[in-house]
Amino acid sequence: MIKVEFAELHAPLFHGGKNHGVKLFNKDEVGLEYDRVEKELIVTYKGKPTHLPSTSVQSYTPATENVAPVVPLPQVSHPQDTRRIKSAQVSGPHDHVFQGEGAGKKKDR
Secondary structure, three states: OEEEEEEEEEEEEEEOOEEEEEEEEOEOOEEEEEEOOOOEEEEEEOOEEEEEEHHHEEEEEEOHHHOOOOOOOOOOOOOOOOOOOOOOOOOOOOHHHHOOOOOOOOOOO
16 A cells, blocks of 8 residues: 555545545545555545545555655666767768858869
8 A cells, every 4th residue: 555645536536425526635534545456546535435446546646755765777888979970961962052162163174
């Protein structure tokens, strides 16, 4: 079971005589837990639980004490060459036109 601080549903939840809407917060009388084995969100209101299947849950945010530590990325054994390429353009038949004054082709005389 994972304690959840926020959950968003696909449809509004009516439970315990109250319409809770689609955005649920773990506060006051509402308790939220997610069961990974059964794949369902358990919403408790005034001590009465209701079970929502994972297909009804759009997203949920685990409580901060349940968040797993960040695992560092593995070290790359062959790092990529990060030097910038000076030009990705291929020279063409009209390149001399854009090289500036005096770079034009000279006619055979």
